[in-house]
Amino acid sequence: GKAREFLSKHNLDVGDIIELEKNGIQVKGIIMPTYSNNDDIIVLKLDNGYNIGISVSNIQNVKLIEKKRKEEKRREGAVSTTNSEVMIISTGGTIVSKIEYETGAVRPALTPDEIIEFMPEIKEIARIDAEILFSILSENMKPEYWIKIAEEAKKALDKGNKGVVIAHGTDTMAYTSAALSFSFRKMTGPIVLVGSQRSSDRPSSDSSMNLLTSILVAKNAPFGEVVVNMHGESSDTYTLVHRGVKVRKMHTSRRDAFQSINDLPLAKVHYIDKKIEILSDNYRSKESENTLDAKFDNRVFLLKYYPGLSPDMVEHLISSGIRGIIIEGTGLGHTSSDFYEVFKKASKDGVFIGMTSQCLFGRVNMNVYTTGRLLQEAGVVPLEDMLPETALVKLMWTLAHENDLDRIKEIMLTNLAGEINYIHHYEMFPR
Amino acid sequence: GKAREFLSKHNLDVGDIIELEKNGIQVKGIIMPTYSNNDDIIVLKLDNGYNIGISVSNIQNVKLIEKKRKEEKRREGAVSTTNSEVMIISTGGTIVSKIEYETGAVRPALTPDEIIEFMPEIKEIARIDAEILFSILSENMKPEYWIKIAEEAKKALDKGNKGVVIAHGTDTMAYTSAALSFSFRKMTGPIVLVGSQRSSDRPSSDSSMNLLTSILVAKNAPFGEVVVNMHGESSDTYTLVHRGVKVRKMHTSRRDAFQSINDLPLAKVHYIDKKIEILSDNYRSKESENTLDAKFDNRVFLLKYYPGLSPDMVEHLISSGIRGIIIEGTGLGHTSSDFYEVFKKASKDGVFIGMTSQCLFGRVNMNVYTTGRLLQEAGVVPLEDMLPETALVKLMWTLAHENDLDRIKEIMLTNLAGEINYIHHYEMFPR
Numbered sequence: 001g002k003a004r005e006f007l008s009k010h011n012l013d014v015g016d017i018i019e020l021e022k023n024g025i026q027v028k029g030i031i032m033p034t035y036s037n038n039d040d041i042i043v044l045k046l047d048n049g050y051n052i053g054i055s056v057s058n059i060q061n062v063k064l065i066e067k068k069r070k071e072e073k074r075r076e077g078a079v080s081t082t083n084s085e086v087m088i089i090s091t092g093g094t095i096v097s098k099i100e101y102e103t104g105a106v107r108p109a110l111t112p113d114e115i116i117e118f119m120p121e122i123k124e125i126a127r128i129d130a131e132i133l134f135s136i137l138s139e140n141m142k143p144e145y146w147i148k149i150a151e152e153a154k155k156a157l158d159k160g161n162k163g164v165v166i167a168h169g170t171d172t173m174a175y176t177s178a179a180l181s182f183s184f185r186k187m188t189g190p191i192v193l194v195g196s197q198r199s200s201d202r203p204s205s206d207s208s209m210n211l212l213t214s215i216l217v218a219k220n221a222p223f224g225e226v227v228v229n230m231h232g233e234s235s236d237t238y239t240l241v242h243r244g245v246k247v248r249k250m251h252t253s254r255r256d257a258f259q260s261i262n263d264l265p266l267a268k269v270h271y272i273d274k275k276i277e278i279l280s281d282n283y284r285s286k287e288s289e290n291t292l293d294a295k296f297d298n299r300v301f302l303l304k305y306y307p308g309l310s311p312d313m314v315e316h317l318i319s320s321g322i323r324g325i326i327i328e329g330t331g332l333g334h335t336s337s338d339f340y341e342v343f344k345k346a347s348k349d350g351v352f353i354g355m356t357s358q359c360l361f362g363r364v365n366m367n368v369y370t371t372g373r374l375l376q377e378a379g380v381v382p383l384e385d386m387l388p389e390t391a392l393v394k395l396m397w398t399l400a401h402e403n404d405l406d407r408i409k410e411i412m413l414t415n416l417a418g419e420i421n422y423i424h425h426y427e428m429f430p431r
Numbered sequence: 432g433k434a435r436e437f438l439s440k441h442n443l444d445v446g447d448i449i450e451l452e453k454n455g456i457q458v459k460g461i462i463m464p465t466y467s468n469n470d471d472i473i474v475l476k477l478d479n480g481y482n483i484g485i486s487v488s489n490i491q492n493v494k495l496i497e498k499k500r501k502e503e504k505r506r507e508g509a510v511s512t513t514n515s516e517v518m519i520i521s522t523g524g525t526i527v528s529k530i531e532y533e534t535g536a537v538r539p540a541l542t543p544d545e546i547i548e549f550m551p552e553i554k555e556i557a558r559i560d561a562e563i564l565f566s567i568l569s570e571n572m573k574p575e576y577w578i579k580i581a582e583e584a585k586k587a588l589d590k591g592n593k594g595v596v597i598a599h600g601t602d603t604m605a606y607t608s609a610a611l612s613f614s615f616r617k618m619t620g621p622i623v624l625v626g627s628q629r630s631s632d633r634p635s636s637d638s639s640m641n642l643l644t645s646i647l648v649a650k651n652a653p654f655g656e657v658v659v660n661m662h663g664e665s666s667d668t669y670t671l672v673h674r675g676v677k678v679r680k681m682h683t684s685r686r687d688a689f690q691s692i693n694d695l696p697l698a699k700v701h702y703i704d705k706k707i708e709i710l711s712d713n714y715r716s717k718e719s720e721n722t723l724d725a726k727f728d729n730r731v732f733l734l735k736y737y738p739g740l741s742p743d744m745v746e747h748l749i750s751s752g753i754r755g756i757i758i759e760g761t762g763l764g765h766t767s768s769d770f771y772e773v774f775k776k777a778s779k780d781g782v783f784i785g786m787t788s789q790c791l792f793g794r795v796n797m798n799v800y801t802t803g804r805l806l807q808e809a810g811v812v813p814l815e816d817m818l819p820e821t822a823l824v825k826l827m828w829t830l831a832h833e834n835d836l837d838r839i840k841e842i843m844l845t846n847l848a849g850e851i852n853y854i855h856h857y858e859m860f861p862r
């Protein structure tokens with residue numbers, strides 16, 4: 001690529017601070033690694049923390065301001081294993097990815113050291129430690145891995161870190177955050193899941209703002225909760241900290257894709273000021289110890305109801321040996337009354353059937369319509385304002401701990417981690 | 432109930448215009464029918480069109496202004512079968528429901544005549560005709576009924592009505608609107624689906640505003656499309672007209688539960704002024720004839736992906752004899768790569784597998800991540816920005832018309848009724 005030629009021609013390396021002039025404008029910044037070798041863009045990190053991409057054609061002037069200080073860097077130790085305040089556990093996803101330049105596809109690949117190379121400012125926020133636990137895209141996440149993540153996070157908190165940051169793909173981040181929320185009973189500090197929608201080697205990447213603010217939250221926020229910290233609006237102004245059981249990825253590609261559903265975000269983190277603004281005092285506080293109980297039984301199914309679904313199909317499904325179903329019903333929590341018999345038989349056979357709504361926003365209420373009453377008679381349990389995904393993860397957790405159907409119902413309706421919110425405000429529904 | 436006693440004591444009937452005084456405030460209006468016999472509320476329709484509920488205790492003064500004009504009413508014919516401009520087809524749902532006062536549950540029950548008795552203003556908007564086609568809650572809706580609705584709507588348009596209003600439960604309204612959208616190739620006027628979240632006999636009901644504005648849209652809007660017309664915000668100010676294939680019920684109970692997803696609403700209808708404001712010029716125009724082709728094959732399945740879903744379960748599902756699957760994948764359109772073999776085998780066997788996103792907002796893009804590329808290799812077809820529910824209904828329609836997998840793919844990727852939108856605006860994502 002031309003960018004590479006340009007750098008070698010001027011004897012420049014990644015990490016060097018340079019000043020250049022283009023179209024009459026002067027820009028000063030650190031040269032960042034790029035992985036798209038076939039284009040003519042170099043990426044500079046500016047003083048204000050932003051990355052910009054600059055085409056190397058027509059650059060008029062290049063001046064080396066400071067060579068990358070190799071020795072000093074090593075010594076200061078971006079990644080220091082002793083005495084750390086925040087532990088970064090990397091599981092994969094775009095936030096730790098680079099673009100394969102042959103195919104243009106994104107693969108998780110960056111090491112924690114490389115991340116910190118992208119974001120030298122991290123050192124000013126906290127003493128961090130980092131490890132790569134997995135290198136997967138989060139669509140390949142599994143309940144077994146949730147357990148490993150939980151165990152590593154506990155270790156990190158037990159060792160005295162003030163909080164933990166988990167770099168994770170955005171696709172299934174909300175499932176993982178729910179799984180961790182149900183697994184931890186007590187926590188000495190926040191566990192912050194963070195991802196990004198654009199990979200770190202793109203100028204428009206949201207990873208540095210998301211990661212930086214997450215480290216801030218992990219170190220300074222008063223929460224003893226599992227949270228998700230992601231862009232709050234499209235530009236780089238603030239992130240929102242969402243409760244781990246009340247959050248959802250609501251857009252395939254926007255940076256501000258994550259929203260709290262049926263709850264307020266816990267906090268807003270201002271990027272420029274590096275300030276945490278608490279938005280809700282309804283959070284779990286830190287405890288003096290960490291207690292973990294991470295087990296999941298995935299013999300469950302998430303059934304989204306639609307007109308035309310046949311009771312036979314559902315019977316066939318249940319016959320595959322599942323122990324529980326979360327229905328994503330219509331409206332206040334309905335399916336066709338044709339399912340009465342199938343659900344009744346299944347719940348008699350000990351299969352838990354819980355009801356959530358495909359509306360996502362709002363609460364189920366199965367007392368308003370005759371259809372809802374019938375379903376309740378058949379044994380279907382209305383799950384308040386729980387998100388379908390959260391209810392599913394909670395059911396996996398519950399089934400790994402209980403066999404008795406009555407106890408399972410009881411646990412499903414107990415508010416374990418803020419997954420049930422009894423008070424809905426008007427502003428909780430975005431329009 | 433006390434309300435009933437109050438009326439008979441003062442020799443008043445539903446339909447009478449009265450003036451009363453309570454707590455020093457004078458109110459004038461038409462007495463509306465109420466079905467909750469066990470309370471002490473009477474409902475008055477005010478001149479401005481609003482219904483208010485008034486407790487009969489402490490009413491200081493009651494004056495009869497005008498007795499209900501039985502003869503004239505008959506003659507004017509709220510429901511007139513000849514020469515109508517708008518046909519109202521009632522399928523059930525809250526909008527045509529009353530509350531069972533024994534149980535408090537809601538049942539579809541009102542006749543078109545009763546609806547018009549609730550809303551005498553209708554006569555001023557259009558000459559209407561009305562029929563009860565079904566009396567079901569929409570959670571009990573089925574593809575067979577979609578066909579019946581489509582046929583009745585066609586008859587009404589063929590007879591010369593300017594438009595059709597379909598009163599429908601909100602739960603599955605978006606599925607029906609999608610089904611009608613794919614069934615009609617050409618239309619001489621709008622088909623407007625309308626529902627309500629609170630039943631007509633409640634003072635807070637949204638039915639009169641929704642029905643009235645729908646009649647307005649059916650009569651005057653320039654669309655040759657199937658649309659959904661529902662409250663645009665919580666108060667009684669305006670409704671929004673959504674394209675039938677781009678709309679979703681996003682809240683279990685709010686009046687403004689319906690949102691356009693990945694598209695702008697087509698119009699805003701101002702309730703007070705009775706004005707239609709066109710918001711998007713990207714609508715289908717009226718045609719000179721109505722062509723209908725309504726067939727559906729429900730051997731399909733809507734599979735919402737989640738971590739922990741096992742390929743075996745999906746294989747088991749497919750073995751039940753389905754011809755197509757719509758996946759609600761994560762993010763840009765993913766599942767775990769563990770599903771590669773199952774999907775590959777299924778699509779080799781002629782099962783269509785289409786990908787949508789559980790994010791709902793945004794477009795799938797299966798070229799960004801290696802996981803997406805693998806799925807495409809296995810035969811999974813990315814379905815642009817289609818809603819999962821719309822894609823499912825479209826697949827039911829397509830499978831009823833085609834057997835060849837390549838033709839099925841081609842149709843699924845052809846924009847038949849605006850279900851694919853190539854241009855997304857920033858404001859299409861509510862926050």
Ligand SMILES: N[C@@H](CC(=O)O)C(=O)O
Nearest residue numbers: 093094137138169170171
């Ligand atoms: N597909 C990626 C997307 C991301 O990281 O944002 C993942 O979830 O791992």
Ligand SMILES: N[C@@H](CC(=O)O)C(=O)O
Nearest residue numbers: 524525568569600601602
């Ligand atoms: N459950 C009802 C709700 C409504 O009418 O709004 C139905 O869809 O028929």
